Amino acid sequence: MHPRDSGHQPLVTFKDPRLLARASGDVIAISKGRPVTVAEFLAQVGGQALALPNAGAIINICEDRYRFLVGFAAALTRGLATLLPPNPLDETVLAIHRNWAGSCVLTDVPGRRLDAPVVLTDASATGPAANTEIPGSTLAAVVFTSGTTGSSVPQRKSWQALVRSTEINLQCYFPAGLGKFTVVSTVPAQHMYGLETTVLSALQGPATMHDGRPFYPANVAATLQNVSGPCVLVSTPVHLRALVASGLGFPRLARILSATAPLEAGLAASLEAMCGCEVVEIYGCSEVGSMAWRRTVLNERYRLFEGFQARNHTDATVISAAHLEAPVPLPDTLELGEDGSFLLVGRDSDLVKIGGKRTSLVDVTRLIMSIPGVDDAVAFRVPGVAGSTRLAALVVSGSLDGSAVRSALRPVLDPVFIPRPILMVPGLPRAASGKLPNDAVLRLFNASNAVGAGSD
Template sequence: MRAVNALGLDLVLLPNHQPKTIDAHQGQFDLILTDVLDFPTINKQVLFIELTDTYSQAYQPVFGWQASNIVMYTSGSTGEPKAIHKRLSQLIEEVDALGELFCPTDAGSAVISTVSHQHIYGLLFRILWPLRSGQAFCRENIEFQEQLKELRCSDKSFSSYTLISSPAFLKHLQQGDGALAELSHVFSSGGPLSVKHAAKARDILGCRVTEVLGSTETGGIAWRQQKVGSVLWQPLPGVKVDICDAGNLVVTSPYAGGTHYSQDKIELHENGLFDHKGRADRIVKVAEKRLSLAELEAFAEQSFLVKEAAAVLVTRGRRECVGLAVSLSPEGHRLLLEQGRRHCNLEINSYLITRFERVLLPRFFRYCDCIPVNSQGKRVQTALNALFLEKEE
């Protein structure tokens, strides 16, 4: 890799390594570096790098590449992935700030992750940070919650672990999943955790979750550790937050390369603290009434029938209405099996109507084992929309 970078090449991290994704982006790269032997054949040179160790150690020469460009892509959860160009020096500056703020590294500890390195959160936290600090990190992802309790049984080389994760993973933890993992720090990004899920993760994993708010464009923006009655976000070092006339978050940061106007709705408090109110692009109109899809989801998830919910705007002819994809709780599953879909729909709506007007209630429901997410743990909007294309009603 040192020889490749000496050629002055930029590093391109595609959204994933699926064949169609690689094919669609062939014009963006000249050479592929991979440790996958059966990599799909395409009209590009493929350089295979054999990696044998489960855990990788620090490789400091990478930090001599600071003049390099790294090309990443937005998650694509709201449309086609968009290329974002970053200087490696920007990312290193952010990593150093994170290290000074959180200082999660200690001798004998290792970093494990449930998220991909192909997005900025995973790249920063699971790759660049341990490289910079000299900490070991696991090359393979943790795919299932049950794997956490197996860590201490399968590998006694490390005294503790730092977990880099997402709400999609943490929401589905069960009692006992973290009993043997000996986690010293847990980070989450990709979306906000509810107070309920943050408390549950803390109880199971044995330490409070540090949530990080950010985007590919801006880098990290703010962080928080939720406690009862406290859900405010604290800007990261070097980051200045403000609010525009429309109530949206404005970020000025060296990691963003200047000032960035976001679609995040916030309420600004003293000392730069702020409350995140959801995305402006998730405020919709139904029958001329404004509705926050994020607010509907959050309230639905407080029902004892619902484990997770995702709301979308559904168009039928000229009419727009709400569709709700639901991952049911055990109680919800029992109700669905015993009483059927129609009764389950009515029960959830009878709960929602205690907060929302009838015209804003979901008209279409889809029940699924889990809400579709990408490798970063972010919801995939195209997959959610596809659930409502078939007419099951």
């Protein structure tokens, strides 16, 4: 039973959303192989809350997803924001710490030494049941984006906004009538997509969170085999590709969710056959969170979640929803249909104009990716070339060299857009989420260019 009012009243009169929208006997998580009820969870949240400082913010870098959940909830009950670093590297964590007065680091790794206050989680600590009435205006989470354009910008999420968006998300994440199910994910809880699908879905929805973050296909298979009852796998194209290539057997699943990069339709079809379930792609960005979906094998077009509206302005596609404080310009260009569906056309900053012609980096990248033998690729601008837009490409292939890629592009791409140079590289510097930070691409390009690696 949902404890909140429905949407018959103006937003301002909503009751403050509770920490949990589930019964005390529900199993909220599987931790170390054991089910954890909501009542047990709340006692642990109480224990964790006692160990947190009175003010400041919590940089939660817990690797164990359940410990992350306990830490996140404890911070909320104390009115402390959780800061979500894009990776757990010392420098990333310390940079956030330096920018947030009074912030401390919450980790589940004993002995983690940082030049910042560190709180180590204690799985055995319990305390008085915490206050679960959370003022909606509480700054609940700050996500630091690692997008392909520009540098890191903090995205502030109020508790009210997270709860409202989770209500919408849950309708599309999980098929109706699934009953009780467990969510297993390869995505870190610190990523917006991981936070929404694995953490908020457990607090506000019906999901049982699995505490693991299986990495290799054998880990994913073993984790899924050990879950009893229906299971939803939340992952990314990089991991899902490895699962199919591994040759391992996988159990039937209730559903697979994929996000962070487009999934090839052929791969989606293989996954659907392998796991006997629907593969659903989620589209979102850290500024907004999840906002649209498609079943890849059936639709090229995404459909917006209920309550979202998209409009094309001259310089950006703008998304609005009741829970967003203001309309948000998207980093991607959407080709909107009259029925509210859309195609992902490209990233705004990816628009390339050369000699009066225009294309997008996404399109050039897609063309390179479509060449048989190409495993991964990215086309990008070479900065610092005054007065002209030069494209370059980094390409991953086991069988092709730069000139072969160039030959394959010549028939399908206007010569002005064919990247030069095309550098063959062993892999692209994708973040764990699958994203490809622009600065990492340029670093790899400069390094590869300097040694003339596999250049055409």
